[in-house]
Amino acid sequence: MLGIDDPQIWLAYILCFVSAIGCIIYGALKWNDDSGEGEVAK
Template sequence: MLGIDDPQIWLAYVLCVLSALGCVVYGALNWKEGEEEEEEQVVKSNTSRPAVQE
């Protein structure tokens, strides 16, 4: 695969690319999800709330 015979090497090659792509997808999903919430926070910031403990 990919001109590399040893599966231990092409697996590493593919995993490197996939893990980096996985990072992009994970980051992008969080980026999108956060945008809606940030708009909500602008509204919320007008009403002060005490720190809530677990």
């Protein structure tokens, strides 16, 4: 896959993208999530 024969390598390559995209999706879904938060008590 992608010119790489060893599945252990192309898996890592794909996982890098999947995890980065996962971070984007997580951040977007939780963008305005106010649950369970405590503001700084001044």
